[in-house]
Amino acid sequence: MIAFVQGHYVYLLLVVLFLTGLYGMMVKRNLMKKIIGMSILQSSVILFYIASGFKDGATVPVLDPSLGVDYPDYYLNPLPHCLMLTAIVVAVVTLGVSFALIIDMYRTYGTIEEPLLLERMKDEE
Amino acid sequence: MRKPLCLLLLFALGALMAFAVSGLPPRGDAKAPSHRLVNPAGAPVAGTYYIRHAYADARTPNMVTVILADYRGFDTLGETLVVFTGSVAVWFILRRRKP
Amino acid sequence: MRSASTSPIIQVAIRGLMPVIQLVGLYVFFHGHYSPGGGFQGGVLLAVSVLLGRLALGMEMSQLVFRTGIAVGLSAVGVLVYAGTGLTALLAGGEFLNYGYLPFPGFDPPGLRNLGILMIEGGVTLGVMMSLIAIYDEIVESHG
Numbered sequence: 441m442i443a444f445v446q447g448h449y450v451y452l453l454l455v456v457l458f459l460t461g462l463y464g465m466m467v468k469r470n471l472m473k474k475i476i477g478m479s480i481l482q483s484s485v486i487l488f489y490i491a492s493g494f495k496d497g498a499t500v501p502v503l504d505p506s507l508g509v510d511y512p513d514y515y516l517n518p519l520p521h522c523l524m525l526t527a528i529v530v531a532v533v534t535l536g537v538s539f540a541l542i543i544d545m546y547r548t549y550g551t552i553e554e555p556l557l558l559e560r561m562k563d564e565e
Numbered sequence: 566m567r568k569p570l571c572l573l574l575l576f577a578l579g580a581l582m583a584f585a586v587s588g589l590p591p592r593g594d595a596k597a598p599s600h601r602l603v604n605p606a607g608a609p610v611a612g613t614y615y616i617r618h619a620y621a622d623a624r625t626p627n628m629v630t631v632i633l634a635d636y637r638g639f640d641t642l643g644e645t646l647v648v649f650t651g652s653v654a655v656w657f658i659l660r661r662r663k664p
Numbered sequence: 665m666r667s668a669s670t671s672p673i674i675q676v677a678i679r680g681l682m683p684v685i686q687l688v689g690l691y692v693f694f695h696g697h698y699s700p701g702g703g704f705q706g707g708v709l710l711a712v713s714v715l716l717g718r719l720a721l722g723m724e725m726s727q728l729v730f731r732t733g734i735a736v737g738l739s740a741v742g743v744l745v746y747a748g749t750g751l752t753a754l755l756a757g758g759e760f761l762n763y764g765y766l767p768f769p770g771f772d773p774p775g776l777r778n779l780g781i782l783m784i785e786g787g788v789t790l791g792v793m794m795s796l797i798a799i800y801d802e803i804v805e806s807h808g
Contacts, residue, residue, distance in 0.1 A: 447591025455582045459575050466571045493612075495600055496593040501616065502699060503626035509617050512602070513595045517612035518619075518628040525633060526644045529704050529792065533651035536799040540655040543803065623777035625697045633702065634781040638761040641784070642746055645791045649743050652736055652795040652802070659806035 450491045457484035471542050471552040475535065482531045486524045493520035668722030678720035682729070685713035693789050697781070703788030710789065711796035718800065732805065735798035742791030749783045 445452075461484060464477020493516055501518035503509065546552050549560045590597035598604050602613050619631040633641055669675060686709075693706025717726040750761035758765025763780025764773035771779065 443591075444587065447594070448586050448589065450592050451586040451589060452583060455579055455586060458582070459579050462578070463571070463575055466575070467568055491592055492589075492599065494593050495595045498595070500700065501628040503620050503628065509620060512613040512616040513600070515616050515628070517600055518615055518632055519612040521629050522632040522637065525629065525702075525704060526641065529644065529708075530647055532708075533648050533795070533799075536796075536803075537651050537654050537658070540658040540799075540803060543806070544658050622774060623781060624774040625778050625781060627697055627699065627702075629700070630696050630702050630781060630785070634784050635763065635777055638750070638784065641788065642750065642761070645743050645746055645788055648792055648795045649739050652739055652798040655799045655802045656736060659802050661806070 451488070454484050454488050454491065457487070460484075469554045471545070471554065471557075475538050475542070478538075479531070479535065482527070486527055486531075489520040489524050489527075493517040668725055669720050674720050678716050682713045682717055685709060685716070689713065693785065696785055697778070703785035704792055706785075707789040707792030708796065711793040714793075714797055715800055718804070723804065730797065732801045735794045735801060737794075739791050739794035739798060742787045742789070742794060745787030745790065746784045749780060749787070753780070 458481055461477045461479070461481030464480065465474050468474055468477065495513060495516055498514055498516045499507070501515045501521065504514075507514045509515075542552055545557065549557055551557055551560065594600075599610060599612060601610055604610050615628055615632050615636065619628040620626060623631045623635050625631050689706045689709030689712075691706075692701035692709055693703060696702030696706065714726070714730045717729045721729075723732070749763070749766070752767065753762050753765045754760045756765045756767045761784075763777045766776045766780055768776060768779065
């Protein structure tokens with residue numbers, strides 16, 4: 441049990457972070473708070489990938505001439521880092537687009553509270 | 566009213582994910598399948614292949630840059646297109662509509 | 665947000681900080697081959713230097729740093745630089761984005777790949793920087 445917690449505590453904490461983000465997206469009624477929850481959820485997924493690329497005692501994936509490349513255990517796994525680099529940028533852009541959508545909704549309906557918004561959308565029909 | 570149901574669902578999902586975590590190799594284990602030279606199915610693993618061949622292929626010490634721009638160049642092209650599309654989409658959403 | 669900050673401390677500090685951030689951004693971009701960094705990070709730093717000016721100096725003053733309205737076009741240019749590098753390799757006989765076939769004399773294939781990575785990182789930097797500036801400008805402009 442102790443060995444399991446020592447080896448996996450990062451993943452368990454990331455599960456908590458993931459659920460925090462999902463809670464924000466499911467329960468909160470304000471669209472801005474939903475976006476904040478989405479951002480937290482994205483961070484937890486990114487951190488999960490970075491944690492899974494870690495090796496004990498390894499250095500950053502930049503070639504060190506004194507180490508060489510014959511023993512890959514000297515370097516962290518570069519693939520998750522590369523994938524998450526692109527994921528972070530996409531997360532920023534989705535944040536920008538969702539802010540634009542929220543601004544447009546506020547301009548059209550005058551609110552970003554979900555129940556009120558649904559009510560006003562129904563009234564307009 | 567809706568909140569207890571959501572919390573129950575979240576706890577169920579959390580239990581499922583904690584169970585899934587117990588199947589992962591420990592963090593930092595250099596013998597994990599994703600860090601080995603050959604995975605249990607007998608195929609070469611991408612991460613170690615990139616570490617061994619990045620400098621010889623592109624003469625660039627930073628392996629992440631080589632993967633990003635060379636091995637996965639097509640992926641990054643799509644990525645840049647997504648960023649550009651995002652800026653255009655914001656313009657189309659927020660432009661002044663004629664009343 | 666569109667008017668200039670009234671505090672002289674912020675005005676002077678941002679004016680001194682902007683070129684430093686631009687320099688760090690260019691360093692991160694050009695040194696991406698040898699240390700953590702690259703196109704995305706350098707582009708974000710360059711965009712942040714312009715956006716700091718937008719926040720502190722106001723929309724009108726910061727037009728001198730970067731004009732509103734050309735950002736989307738330049739972002740398209742960034743994507744075209746990227747795709748053009750890939751198409752050049754395609755027309756020179758290789759596969760799409762296979763930099764080993766770029767038609768530059770005097771390089772062996774690894775050197776050509778090094779050069780190709782630098783070229784597409786330039787495209788990525790331009791694309792990301794201009795896209796972020798464009799998103800900010802569009803959101804602020806639409807509010808007035």
